[in-house]
Amino acid sequence: xxxxxxxxxxxxxxxxxxxxxxRDHLRLTGTHWGCDTSNxxxxxxxxxxxxxxxxxxxxxxxxxxxxxxxxxxxxxGELDAVQKGFVECHGLQCGFCTPGMMMTARALxxxxxxxxxxxxxxxxxxxxxxxxxxxxxxxxxxxxxAEEAGTRTTATEASAS
Ligand code: FES
Ligand code: FES
Numbered sequence: 001x002x003x004x005x006x007x008x009x010x011x012x013x014x015x016x017x018x019x020x021x022x023r024d025h026l027r028l029t030g031t032h033w034g035c036d037t038s039n040x041x042x043x044x045x046x047x048x049x050x051x052x053x054x055x056x057x058x059x060x061x062x063x064x065x066x067x068x069x070x071x072x073x074x075x076x077g078e079l080d081a082v083q084k085g086f087v088e089c090h091g092l093q094c095g096f097c098t099p100g101m102m103m104t105a106r107a108l109x110x111x112x113x114x115x116x117x118x119x120x121x122x123x124x125x126x127x128x129x130x131x132x133x134x135x136x137x138x139x140x141x142x143x144x145x146a147e148e149a150g151t152r153t154t155a156t157e158a159s160a161s
Contacts, residue, residue, distance in 0.1 A: 001062045003028070004072030012059055018052075019043045021059035022069060030070040030099045034128075041127030044100035045069045051107045053126075070099035073106065081144040082106050091140030093131035100127055105141045114145055 001008060003026060010025050022028045022045065031054060034042035043054040046068040073080040082105045085091060092098040101124060108115055108123040115123070120141050121134070129137060 001065055001067055003067045004069060014058070014060055016059045017055055018045070018047075018057040018059045018062050018067070019054040021062075022054060022067070025059075028069050028071050032096055032099060034096065039128065040097070040100075041104070041124075042097050042100045044103045044127065046103060046107065049107075051104050068103075070102060073102065080106060081147045082109065082141065084147065085140040085142075085144035086137075089136055089140040089143050091133070091137045093129075093133050097127060097129045097131075101129070101137055105144065108141070109145055109148065113149060115141070117142070 003022070008026060010021070012021060012025065016025075019031055019033050022031045023033065031045055032042040033055060034040040035055070038053055038056050041053060044051050045054045046052070046066075047054075047057065047062060048065050049068075073083055079087075080102075082102050085105075086098060086102060091101070104124055104127060105120075108120065112119060117138055120138050124134075124137065124141075
């Protein structure tokens with residue numbers, strides 16, 4: 001498979017989940033594993049451009065496909081606007097849910113550059129923040145949308161809206 005633009009190939013057991021392949025075989029530990037029930041969404045990565053819960057995908061099924069993880073978000077040493085938004089608006093507390101939240105947020109903004117608060121909440125509704133920091137997560141995503149639209153004037157203004 002191609003992971004963050006790099007071709008990788010490994011001999012693996014057929015039952016290995018993509019989340020474990022990424023973490024244990026490629027050492028891409030930014031993708032977290034938080035449940036055994038497909039509920040928490042902390043394992044979200046992109047598979048051919050679509051956010052998926054990597055604990056529900058066999059690694060072998062991703063063979064020949066493109067996977068993008070949180071490690072692949074920055075470009076040329078520059079953080080993605082979503083990553084900057086989480087920094088600016090304190091979109092994380094412990095950070096456990098953050099990689100998955102950011103991957104879903106990036107996918108949302110690619111499809112809908114100006115999402116409403118409701119649309120953001122729907123987009124992340126398959127993900128759980130154990131620290132219950134949803135207000136700041138939503139603010140972070142709105143900050144990123146404004147940043148990319150060139151309409152953000154100050155972080156405070158975006159946060160207050
Ligand atoms: S680890 Fe995948 S949904 Fe919880
Ligand atoms: S910041 Fe702790 S789980 Fe979301």
